[in-house]
Amino acid sequence: MRRVYDDERLAGAYERGNEMPEGSLQAWVALIASYVQQLSPSIVEIGSGTGIFSAAMARWIEGSEVVAVDASEAMLAEARQHHSHPAVRYLSGEAEAVPAAAGAFDLALMSRVIHHIPDRARAARELARVLRVGGTAIIRTTFRERLDAVVYDYWPQLRVIDERRFPGEEEVVADLVSVGFTLEEVTSFAQPVAASLAEYHARLISRPQSKFTHLTDVEFHRGLVRLETAARSAALDEPLPVLERYDVAVFSRS
Ligand SMILES: C[S@@+](CC[C@H](N)C(=O)[O-])C[C@H]1O[C@@H](n2cnc3c(N)ncnc32)[C@H](O)[C@@H]1O
DSSP states (O other), rough: OOOOGGGGHHHHHHHHTOOOOOHHHHHHHEEEEEEOOSOOEEEEEEOOOOOOHHHHHHHHHOEEEEEEEESSSHHHHHHHSSSSSSTEEEOOOTTOOOOOOOTTTEEEEEEOOOOGGOOOOHHHHHHHEEEEEEEEEEEEEGGGGGGGOOGGTHHHHHHHHHHHHOHHHHHHHHHHHHHTEEEEEEEEEEEEEEESSSHHHHHHOOSSSSGGGOHHHHHHHHHHHHHHHHHHHHTTTTOOOEEEEEEEEEEEEE
């Protein structure tokens, strides 16, 4: 089955267009690490994409070993080229059939991937299988009822599309609880992704997210012009960073 991220153009654009300031990435890793009690944890990132989070966890979570699994060879190629790290192993695989032994990991991260998975129930069973008892699963997403991406200000039709694509909190919690997870907490966390709206605009020119494949070229360019106009007008004032907020659902494996 061909998936949207098998497209090499999108994989390259994702790598360049989804960078975030080092301080933001560090803040994300600190949040993730705060849920792990284990020293030198073994970590799996499922749907690791270009490896931004896998490499960051390996860098900043002391002694960690990371297995980064993704279904897209194009994304894995970007990851190996741009985010290689001696403590990260990039593997081809699917959330519904993770290439790892039972109980292999202390922590599993799924960042911006849950809405892509066709069989969430199977993926939840795999999460439960590969985590040890007492291990932690972290889902980083935006739940349907709290969709608030900055891009909706410029491409309002994307909100309607995402309302159909993204699962709600109750659905995701039910999937994981039904396979033996306990919900620890759902929190909300925002970090700057660009120093100004102008920088954000420059980054979005390459259509760096799968969302944009749902728009025609004309729709995409209309939104880009709206964003450029807003960036020009914002440039007259003190530059304000652009923040992206995510829901973070934390589960423990009972
Ligand atoms: C939006 S990217 C997120 C990448 C990374 N986790 C991040 O936060 O930057 C989604 C990734 O999930 C992968 N993916 C989608 N469905 C998958 C599945 N069923 N199993 C494994 N990976 C999948 C895609 O190939 C893509 O690399």
